[in-house]
Amino acid sequence: xxxxxxxxxxxxxxxxxxxxxxxxxxxxxxxxxxxxxxxxxxxxxxxxxxxxxxxxxxxxxxxxxxxxxxxxxxxxxxxxxxxxxxxxxxxxxxxxxxxxxxxxxxxxxxxxx
Amino acid sequence: xxxxxxxxxxxxxxxxxxxxxxxxxxxxxxxxxxxxxxxxxxxxxxxxxxxxxxxxxxxxxxxxxxxxxxxxxxxxxxxxxxxxxxxxxxxxxxxxxxxxxxxxxxxxxxxxxxxx
Numbered sequence: 001x002x003x004x005x006x007x008x009x010x011x012x013x014x015x016x017x018x019x020x021x022x023x024x025x026x027x028x029x030x031x032x033x034x035x036x037x038x039x040x041x042x043x044x045x046x047x048x049x050x051x052x053x054x055x056x057x058x059x060x061x062x063x064x065x066x067x068x069x070x071x072x073x074x075x076x077x078x079x080x081x082x083x084x085x086x087x088x089x090x091x092x093x094x095x096x097x098x099x100x101x102x103x104x105x106x107x108x109x110x111x112x113x
Numbered sequence: 114x115x116x117x118x119x120x121x122x123x124x125x126x127x128x129x130x131x132x133x134x135x136x137x138x139x140x141x142x143x144x145x146x147x148x149x150x151x152x153x154x155x156x157x158x159x160x161x162x163x164x165x166x167x168x169x170x171x172x173x174x175x176x177x178x179x180x181x182x183x184x185x186x187x188x189x190x191x192x193x194x195x196x197x198x199x200x201x202x203x204x205x206x207x208x209x210x211x212x213x214x215x216x217x218x219x220x221x222x223x224x225x226x227x228x229x
Contacts, residue, residue, distance in 0.1 A: 034217065043119070043206050043220035044157070089156060100147075101218065103156045 002027040006104030023090035024072040030092040115211040119221030136207030142187035143209035151204040163190040
């Protein structure tokens, strides 16, 4: 089955700096890669996703890149703000509709004001 | 956008009792919903796939008699933790997919179960 690894497990950055979180996956059939933000005591919220026919996608301060050959994808947050502090999860699925997601282990991002 | 409501958000119960958690898709129909369990500072682990009108599909290692799932309508799935024990204390999260919309998974806000 699919195995998703995520690094780093914790990340602290100064407000305004960039944050990068990296994930690798094992199943070359995976073709859908969403990123979720989870705040304390809440469910995960989709912040951005990318499909395998695209190498990069950007939404304001958030961008995701995908390297299918190397089987890794990354989340980039620029101009970080304290409200970006949360746990971020990457995930992979073999279906665009994400019937089943395999989650990474999470990254706790702390943005220091 | 699609909204998934989960209730209750927090529940405390005594050991040996049963607890029911509801997951509702508020503005769309979901033939399939998913139940996850999350321990503190850990990732989400898929427990089971809830199928409307049929039996749920459980992941390996998840006791189906312990975690009863009922998906009686296109907008409601329930998870019942039977004869709960302290080790069942966890954060339970459901998700559903709006196939008529953006076709992505939407998660509920989660339910924190504490078994005394």
